Amino acid sequence: MAKFRSLLLVTLLASLSTVIAESWKVSDINLQVASRDGTKKIDHKLEYPQVIDELTASSTDSLKFTFKIQNTERPHQAMVLFQSQDEFQDEIMVAASVKGSGKGRFELEFAKADPKFRYGTRKYSMTFLVGGPKIDEPFKYKLGQIEVQGPSSNPPTRPTRVEYKARPEIYHQFRADQKLINTAISGTFTLLVLTPFAALFLLWGQLGINFAPLKALAHRPLDLIAAVVFFGSITGIEFVFYSYWTHVTLFPVLQYLGVLSLVAFISGRSVLSTVQERRLQRTESAKKSS
Amino acid sequence: MSEVQSAISTLLSSYAKDTPKSLKLIDGYMVYVLLTGIIQFVYVCIAGTFPNNAFLAGFISTVAAFVLAANLRIQTNPKNASQFPTTSPERAFADFIACNVVVHFAVANFLG
Numbered sequence: 001m002a003k004f005r006s007l008l009l010v011t012l013l014a015s016l017s018t019v020i021a022e023s024w025k026v027s028d029i030n031l032q033v034a035s036r037d038g039t040k041k042i043d044h045k046l047e048y049p050q051v052i053d054e055l056t057a058s059s060t061d062s063l064k065f066t067f068k069i070q071n072t073e074r075p076h077q078a079m080v081l082f083q084s085q086d087e088f089q090d091e092i093m094v095a096a097s098v099k100g101s102g103k104g105r106f107e108l109e110f111a112k113a114d115p116k117f118r119y120g121t122r123k124y125s126m127t128f129l130v131g132g133p134k135i136d137e138p139f140k141y142k143l144g145q146i147e148v149q150g151p152s153s154n155p156p157t158r159p160t161r162v163e164y165k166a167r168p169e170i171y172h173q174f175r176a177d178q179k180l181i182n183t184a185i186s187g188t189f190t191l192l193v194l195t196p197f198a199a200l201f202l203l204w205g206q207l208g209i210n211f212a213p214l215k216a217l218a219h220r221p222l223d224l225i226a227a228v229v230f231f232g233s234i235t236g237i238e239f240v241f242y243s244y245w246t247h248v249t250l251f252p253v254l255q256y257l258g259v260l261s262l263v264a265f266i267s268g269r270s271v272l273s274t275v276q277e278r279r280l281q282r283t284e285s286a287k288k289s290s
Numbered sequence: 291m292s293e294v295q296s297a298i299s300t301l302l303s304s305y306a307k308d309t310p311k312s313l314k315l316i317d318g319y320m321v322y323v324l325l326t327g328i329i330q331f332v333y334v335c336i337a338g339t340f341p342n343n344a345f346l347a348g349f350i351s352t353v354a355a356f357v358l359a360a361n362l363r364i365q366t367n368p369k370n371a372s373q374f375p376t377t378s379p380e381r382a383f384a385d386f387i388a389c390n391v392v393v394h395f396a397v398a399n400f401l402g
Contacts, residue, residue: 181337189333196325203318207311237391241398261391268387272380279379 024130024139025070031143032064033057048141055146059118062109063146067128069102075132075139078104082117082124085145088158090116092124110148119158120150213278226270233264312379316363320356327352347400354393362386 026048033042033055041061044052057063065080078098084090092114098104110117123145131138180186217224237260244253309317330348339345365374365382374382 178340180340185337186333189329189337193326193329193333196322196329199325200318200322203321204315207314207318209311209315234387234391238394241394244395245398245401257395264387264391268384272384276378276380 022071022073022135023137024075024135026067026128026130026139026141027070028066028068029128029141030064030066031055033061034064036060036062046143051142052144055144056149057110057146058149059151060111062107064105064107065096066103066105067096069098069104069130071102071135073132073134074098074100074102075104075130077132078130079128080106080143081127081129082146083127084116085123085125088119090119092116111151115156117148118151118155120155121147122150123147223271223274226267226274230264230267230271233260233267236260237264310368313363313367316359316366320359320363323352323356323359327356343400343402347397347402350400351393351397354397355390358386358389358393361389 029046029048031042031044031046031052032040034040035058041057042055044055046052067078069075069078075098078096080094080096082092082094084092094106094108094113096104096106124147125145126143128141128143129138217227237257240248240253240256240260244250327349330345330352334345334349362382362385364370365377365385366379
């Protein structure tokens, strides 16, 4: 039982130690500046709060940075942030690779690195950052300042600053309506277009049409009903067309048309067949009389 | 000149004498449709085609009505009866009505 209790205590302590915020422990921080042929110009061994100043590097030099993470946890991010100490305040991140052993490093050749290093001779502040998801507080170490000289010939031009601001408002322009012609002219022609009706009735009036069969319809109520239904349905169809033009949409119109055309078809059959019968009777009687 | 006059007068008199009344009725209708179409066309020459669909609908309706009336006249003419043995005048009239309904539907659709 006592053994078990001590085991419990150990596990509790172990869990406590992870609950108590772990912090990054970084050692063996080493910063070197080497010229192009490999000779070391500067070699600094650094301990956490220690700051270095008055570092200089020419445009062809390279900067080597090494460190070692003492934690068992490996960082997800380790980088040095360069901030230019002029009015532009350019920021350049240089990521370091960390091996499984905890050793991390990067090498930065100013001539091949970010073009921001080559805008001219200027000072950068360096901040070393280490962070990962299991440890809340990131490691933040202000290393100091370094002056990097600009290239001696054709430095890259700084891109002009993009200004984000509202563009002038665009107004939609509607095309002007096409001009309709004077209502007097169109009205005159509306009346003119109706005048051929006069010619129609004049010509038909001269024919001397025999209305006797129409009058005779009054004595045959079934035929009269068929005739009235036939002409009524045709008129109805025309009225449906008129309302289709003015306000009704297509699908109700098709429904009305379906009903009305069926009525017109059936009634028209009966009307026209009686007309045909009478015509045949007439021709036969004419044959007999001749 | 007098020959032309006499030719015209004989044409008119023979038309008045020999043409059946039903055909004269159709002829009167065709003259009416023709005049309407001409007036519409004159209007377009003066005013331009701006409501283009309206002009097209009106003019197409007159042209179609004229063509359908001409067909009705051909089919109901007793002299052509031998060419249309299966088409009685009543059948021709039914066709005329049905085709007019279709044309008017197209025209109403086009009037917009």
